Amino acid sequence: MIIGVGGASGNLGQAVLRELQARAGGHKVIAISRTPETAPAGVEGRLGDYDKPETLAEAYAGLDRLLLIPTSDMRPGVRGDQNIAGIRGAVAAGVKHVVLISAAGTRQQEEPAIGASYWRGEQELIRTAPKWTVLRMNYYAESLIDEVQMSAAQGALAGIAENRVAFVSRDDIAAAAAGLLIGDGHVGAIYNATGSRTYTGAERAALISEITGKPLGYITVPAEALRAGMIQAGLPDFVANAVISIQSNFADGALDIVTGDIEKLGGRPPKDLRDVLAAALKPAA
Incomplete structure (x- = not known):
């Protein structure tokens, strides 16, 4: 079986490639990205750019299964167009089974x-793929780490409401994606890759305080005030809008979901959030 990974040069793509190399006995793995020269040893690199659909026919040629990892582009409409381009390119190239990385709580919404x-x-x-599977991921634990590091000076994490989120590590999502790609019985399924429990804002702030030994609280602020603060800090409008959109999803409960899909697909339970945070934030002894 020939397995392609689109978006292979990103952090998640690289993690998926590592998992496939560790698991995919007898399968050929293709790394598809704008920088095919970054493909690891033993993996064929192919040029494939969602923004240049003409590159995708050759990139996807001969694939049995393809994982499409969306970009992190937050400009309104751009990532949606990229997703469409990747899927249409896969269908036109005759890829037999397409797997899409999506997000927990996905529902009909309009830009931005x-x-x-x-x-x-x-x-x-x-609508279009002959065989398909969707892997919806909860919020990255690694993104929470980034948030903590940016919020340290203020002494508090901020959100537009109290909320619950089942943070999941990038490596666990990669394990689930790799298991799905080499496994069978997943056609037409929508999975949710989550951590083993949800954390409120206050709970995650307390956990971080315990790990770092520094006080950290959780505060709720109006959405417009949070947005204004980001604009004042120099962030572009579309980035501020994206953050508010994520916070709205938190507040709506879209990421307050726990499943066993990581273990089902990846063959191991998800990492505990405490362990992920401690590896990055714990002070050196």
């Missing part, structure tokens, strides 16, 4: 809501 691009991709996939 961050979920709009995932909804467009899922709908295009379901």
Whole structure:
């Protein structure tokens, strides 16, 4: 079986490649990205750029299964167009089974809501791919780490409401994706890759305080005030809008979901959030 990974040069793509190399006995793995020269040893690199659909026919040629990892581009409409391009390119190239990375809580939304691009991709996939699977991921634990590091000076994490999120590590999503790609019985399924429990804002702040030994609280602020603060800090409008959209999803409970899909697909339970945070934030002894 020939397995392609689109978006292979990103952090998640690289993690998926590592998992496939460790698992995929007898399968050929293709790394597809704008920088095919970054493919690891033993993996064929192919040029494939969602922004240049003409590159995708050759990139996807001969693939039995293809994982499409969306970009992190937050400009309104861009990621949605990229998702459509990737899916249409896969269908035109005759890829037998297409797997799309999506997001927990995906539902019909309009731009600039961050979920709009995932909804467009899922709908295009379901309508057109001969065989398909969707892997919706909860919020990255690694993104929480980034948030902590940016919030340290203020002494508090901020959100527009109290909320619950089942943070999941990038490596666990990669394990689930790799297991799905080499396994069978997943056609037409929508999975949710989550951590083993949800954390409120106060709970995650307390956990971080315990790990770092520094006080950290959790505060709720109006959405417009949070947005204004980001604009004042120099962030572009579309980035501020994306953050508010993510926070709205948190507040709506879209990421308050726990499943066993990581273990089912990846063959191991998800990492505990405490362990992921401690590896990055614990002071040196």
